[in-house]
Amino acid sequence: MEKYKNLPLYSVNVKIFLQLGLIGASTRTRQILLALVPVFTYLGQILNLFKTSGGDIGETGMNFYMMAQLTHCLVRFLMVVRNNERFVQFLQCIDRWYKDIEQNSDPEVVHMLQDVTTHAQKLTRIGFYTATIGALCSYIYPFSFEERKFILDIHYLFFDAKQSPFYEFFFLLQALVFVPTFVFVYLPFSNLLLISLKFGEVILMDLCVKLRNISNQDEVTQLRQFKECIWYHERIIT
8 A cells, every 4th residue: 555655756755754654544643742742842932932032133033933944844744644645645646657657658758757766866865964964953053052052942831941850851852852853744745845846847748748749640540649648638637
């Protein structure tokens, strides 16, 4: 059922989503546990933003930017989880289409498909290398201050998050859970979006080649090939 995860076009992006339980045969409990730390951190960010809104404008701007990034990540998380089945159907559809083009299409289109696959894999590698560097910088960032600092500044009611043992607990939570979760949700989503757009170009190219190669020999063959192109176009738009 999950053979589509091995499609070279997807690289490791779909496998990450499956491992995290965002798509496929996952349980709601697993998804809730995965979202727990980001959501709890998000609430802490909101409270901290209200607390520091009248302070240094640079710090407030940075806090607002980081909160916007986390908001974006949570939106992506919810989009995938809420549309789990449709997301899987979409990936399976691309898998079938990829194999059909690979086996039955014009060599020019197959070559383009191979190029897109190579670029998709390269894009994924570059993205994860960059994200790894960014994650390492986020770990170093708090230690560049004399006072206690989190990767993402947070504030909670009823207790001071920067006092022991809360500080150590929340810092480790951000470092060991939040940052990896952020990377493994945000980046594969972006990669799959770009990969899907590039694959769409291949599909349109395939249709153009089919139209260009319509035979001029007889009307019966022309009509049959033209109907095939119409069916192919309907398949694209639906």
